[in-house]
Amino acid sequence: MRILVFVLVLFAASNVLLAQEVEETIDTTFVEEFDEEILQTKKLSKRKQKIQSKFYNPRVASKRSALIPGWGQIYNDSWWKVPVLYGGLGISLYFVNFNENNRNELLARADEELAQDIPDQNRLRVFRRQADQWRRNRDLVILTMFGIYGLQIIDAAVDAHLKGFNVDEDLALNLKPKFGVISNGSPYLGVGITLPIGK
Numbered sequence: 001m002r003i004l005v006f007v008l009v010l011f012a013a014s015n016v017l018l019a020q021e022v023e024e025t026i027d028t029t030f031v032e033e034f035d036e037e038i039l040q041t042k043k044l045s046k047r048k049q050k051i052q053s054k055f056y057n058p059r060v061a062s063k064r065s066a067l068i069p070g071w072g073q074i075y076n077d078s079w080w081k082v083p084v085l086y087g088g089l090g091i092s093l094y095f096v097n098f099n100e101n102n103r104n105e106l107l108a109r110a111d112e113e114l115a116q117d118i119p120d121q122n123r124l125r126v127f128r129r130q131a132d133q134w135r136r137n138r139d140l141v142i143l144t145m146f147g148i149y150g151l152q153i154i155d156a157a158v159d160a161h162l163k164g165f166n167v168d169e170d171l172a173l174n175l176k177p178k179f180g181v182i183s184n185g186s187p188y189l190g191v192g193i194t195l196p197i198g199k
Contacts, residue, residue, distance in 0.1 A: 057160060058157040058161050062157040065152055069085055069152055070082040070085050070152065072160070073085065073155070076156060077163075081152075085148070085152050088148050095138075096142060099137045100138050107128075173195050176192045176194070177189070178191060
């Protein structure tokens with residue numbers, strides 16, 4: 001019964017909405033009066049205008065990243081880098097724990113072997129070598145974590161430096177295909193690179 005009432009109300013509401021007619025008259029003289037530069041600034045979204053007008057200080061970005069990993073990326077409006085950073089740190093923490101657990105298990109086996117009346121020296125040596133290998137792996141992962149931490153500080157500083165550069169189309173290298181004929185009559189195919197300097 002509820003479903004039937006819901007369908008009837010939905011049907012009635014849709015008929016009312018279909019009865020509405022909107023006249024679409026647009027005054028084009030208003031748009032033509034504006035200069036092209038004004039239209040381009042109107043097209044920019046508020047976020048892009050904010051980013052263009054914001055000054056990014058590399059020193060502030062570095063300090064923030066050093067205090068809390070990812071804070072410098074947030075300061076630079078590079079939000080997408082924060083989950084990547086914490087994902088890398090989380091995976092590193094997982095592998096530190098994984099390697100440490102395996103090391104502790106092998107050391108416990110070595111202690112069990114030592115507790116026997118006549119310990120097998122070969123098994124004892126194997127357990128200790130494997131435990132040492134897991135310890136090396138753990139230490140390598142810890143170094144990787146410090147590397148990730150350092151790289152995110154460097155990334156925040158570099159990103160803050162590069163945010164202030166102008167990257168308009170006028171500054172870009174233009175690659176154009178080039179066709180021609182060499183003086184001996186053979187054709188060639190190449191790429192022309194132009195860098196516009198000045199106006």
